[in-house]
Every structure is written in C-alpha cells, then in structure tokens.
Amino acid sequence: MIKTLDGQEIESGTGQILPDTAAEKKTILIVDDVEMNRAILCATFEDDYNIMQASNGAEALDIIRSHCGELSAVLLDVVMPVLDGFGVLEEMNAMGLKKKLPVFLITAESSQDVLAKGYKMGVMDIINKPITPFFLDHRIGNVIELNDVKNRQDVMLKAQAQEIQELNRSILETLATAIEFRDCESGEHVIRMSAVTLMILKAVNRYYPEYGVPEEELQPIADAAILHDVGKIAIPDNILNKPGRLTAEEFGIMKTHTLRGCELLNSVPKMRQNPIYDYAYDICRHHHERWDGRGYPDGLKGDEITIWSQVVAMADVYDALVSERVYKKAFSHEVAVQMILDGECGQFNPVILDCLRNVEKDVAEAYKHV
Numbered sequence: 168m169i170k171t172l173d174g175q176e177i178e179s180g181t182g183q184i185l186p187d188t189a190a191e192k193k194t195i196l197i198v199d200d201v202e203m204n205r206a207i208l209c210a211t212f213e214d215d216y217n218i219m220q221a222s223n224g225a226e227a228l229d230i231i232r233s234h235c236g237e238l239s240a241v242l243l244d245v246v247m248p249v250l251d252g253f254g255v256l257e258e259m260n261a262m263g264l265k266k267k268l269p270v271f272l273i274t275a276e277s278s279q280d281v282l283a284k285g286y287k288m289g290v291m292d293i294i295n296k297p298i299t300p301f302f303l304d305h306r307i308g309n310v311i312e313l314n315d316v317k318n319r320q321d322v323m324l325k326a327q328a329q330e331i332q333e334l335n336r337s338i339l340e341t342l343a344t345a346i347e348f349r350d351c352e353s354g355e356h357v358i359r360m361s362a363v364t365l366m367i368l369k370a371v372n373r374y375y376p377e378y379g380v381p382e383e384e385l386q387p388i389a390d391a392a393i394l395h396d397v398g399k400i401a402i403p404d405n406i407l408n409k410p411g412r413l414t415a416e417e418f419g420i421m422k423t424h425t426l427r428g429c430e431l432l433n434s435v436p437k438m439r440q441n442p443i444y445d446y447a448y449d450i451c452r453h454h455h456e457r458w459d460g461r462g463y464p465d466g467l468k469g470d471e472i473t474i475w476s477q478v479v480a481m482a483d484v485y486d487a488l489v490s491e492r493v494y495k496k497a498f499s500h501e502v503a504v505q506m507i508l509d510g511e512c513g514q515f516n517p518v519i520l521d522c523l524r525n526v527e528k529d530v531a532e533a534y535k536h537v
C-alpha cells in the first residue's frame with residue numbers, strides 16, 4: 168500500500184496526485200521508506216508540483232510503469248526494503264528511461280562508491296541528507312525545467328525529421344514515376360517495389376539476424392529502392408519499350424542503366440549528403456547482380472552483393488512477373504512465387520528465398536491495396 172500525506176491508502180502502482188486542484192502542475196514521484204522523510208519532501212514541493220509517493224522500490228516501479236508519461240522527476244532513496252534505489256534504477260534503465268526521466272538520489276550514504284554507482288547508472292544528481300529544502304527546491308526545479316525543454320525539442324525534431332523523410336520520399340517517387348512512364352508503367356511499380364523490399368528485409372531481420380540490418384535503416388533502404396531503375400532515363404525509347412526480345416547489342420545498352428543511374432545520383436547537388444545515398448547508389452548499381460555471379464555490371468557473387476541489393480533484386484523480379492508488360496501477360500502471385508523459388512528467374516540467395524516463403528501471403532495481400 169501507498170500512503171498519502173492525509174493518511175489515505177491506495178493500491179500499489181496506482182499512484183496518488185496531490186493536490187487535486189492543481190491538475191496543470193508537473194508531477195514528481197517521492198520514494199522513501201521513512202514516512203517523515205516523505206513528509207519533508209512533500210512539504211518542500213507540494214506548492215509547485217503534484218506529488219506521488221511510494222514507500223519502497225517495488226511500489227515506485229508500479230507507479231512508474233503506470234504513470235511514466237505524467238512524471239517529471241523521481242526523488243529516490245537508496246536504502247529501502249523490498250527493492251532498493253539501485254534496483255529501481257536498473258529497472259528504469261531497462262525500460263529506456265535513463266535519459267528521459269530525471270532521477271535524484273536522496274540518501275544519507277556518502278561513500279564514493281555509492282556516489283559513483285549512482286552517477287554511472289544515470290542519476291541526474293545526488294542529494295545528501297539531511298535535506299535543505301530551499302536549495303533542494305531550486306536544484307531539482309531547474310533540472311525539471313531543462314529536461315522539459317529538451318523533451319519538447321526532441322518531439323519537435325522528431326516531427327521535423329518525419330516531415331523531411333516524407334518530403335524526400337515524395338520527391339523520390341515523383342522522379343522515379345516520371346522514369347516509369349517512359350517505360351510504359353503507371354508509376355505504381357516503384358511503390359510496390361518499395362513495399363515488397365521492406366517486407367522481405369523485415370523477414371531477414373526476424374529469421375536471419377546475422378545479416379545485421381539495423382531496424383532504423385529498413386525504411387531508408389526501402390525508400391532507396393524507389394530509385395533502382397533511375398538510370399533508365401538514359402536508355403533510348405526504342406530499346407526501353409521494344410515489344411520483342413532485345414538483340415545482344417540492345418541488351419548491352421539496356422544493362423548500362425545500372426551505371427547511368429549511379430552517374431545520375433552523383434550529378435544531383437548534395438545527394439551524397441542524403442541519408443539514403445549509399446543505399447541508393449549500391450542498389451542502382453547492383454540490383455541486377457545474381458547469387459551465382461551471372462548478373463551485371465560487376466559480376467558479383469554470393470554475399471559480395473549487399474543483402475539489401477539482393478532483396479531489391481528479388482522484389483524487382485517478382486513485380487515484373489505479376490505485372491503486364493508490352494512483351495508479356497501478368498502471371499498470378501502463386502505462379503510468380505513458384506517461378507522464383509524454382510530458379511526460373513535466376514539464382515537467389517537461399518536466405519532470401521526462405522524469407523519470401525515466410526512473407527508471400529503478406530506480399531499478395533499488399534498488392535491488393537496498391
């Protein structure tokens with residue numbers, strides 16, 4: 168149970184905010200097993216803050232888990248029954264709160280080991296008992312205000328980054344769609360390609376983590392996949408849209424779109440500064456490489472080809488199979504997948520084939536909505 172200053176008891180983990188009439192105040196959590204210490208701290212802060220209380224670390228964690236978004240700071244004793252202050256810090260760090268929720272250790276312990284351990288575990292400051300209310304109020308108040316400013320800035324920066332990412336993607340789709348129109352495509356090809364790429368990459372991460380694609384890089388790679396055929400802008404129309412089989416000379420010209428795409432990326436001002444540049448360049452150049460070394464332009468083999476270029480290559484082949492072209496009818500999803508698995512469209516990494524098997528139903532469903 169957790170006791171409030173007026174003696175009311177509430178269940179552990181539910182918290183208690185005092186006073187009720189100050190809903191706009193920031194909230195702090197006071198954790199101490201000595202009721203007198205909690206009373207002193209409450210008296211120090213109750214005019215400016217809403218107060219939650221806990222008498223041990225376990226109760227404190229219940230409150231933190233259920234009221235984390237409401238808390239502006241935690242005033243934490245070290246020596247407590249059930250779970251001590253360091254145990255609380257360990258759990259908070261595991262919850263990812265080390266840099267989000269300021270923690271102040273309030274303790275009579277003064278050994279260097281205790282102080283060093285507290286700071287190492289991420290506490291904002293260590294307040295020694297006996298407490299001096301005036302100084303404590305100002306020290307903690309300043310930190311809370313600074314942390315609130317930082318949190319607001321983080322939210323703004325995250326929103327701005329999202330807007331920039333969406334704008335970048337929109338520009339990429341516009342450019343790639345313009346190129347697809349030359350190839351007698353509707354422009355949906357690049358959107359489908361990106362979606363399938365993301366699905367298979369997520370499966371790679373899930374089933375083959377040794378390939379080590381960071382989770383935060385998956386969407387940028389999928390965005391970069393949009394530009395895989397950007398080099399086709401340099402291919403003559405009579406070759407790009409030829410309804411029949413290309414001659415060896417024509418196919419040689421068609422294959423240059425991989426290199427011309429890289430040249431185009433390098434010609435765009437500040438493109439190298441774009442977070443997706445390295446992925447886009449690699450995908451443009453290598454999305455026609457093959458696992459058995461029979462691809463182009465560099466004849467890479469096996470894992471000489473980056474995992475993302477391997478995935479884009481498969482996504483490109485799948486989309487080509489299920490799409491109607493001037494030289495072919497569209498295959499069904501089931502037939503297209505089986506053709507890829509049977510090696511009728513070139514050899515692919517067995518890992519990528521296994522991932523396709525795992526997500527093929529999701530891929531089929533996604534194509535219904537694109």
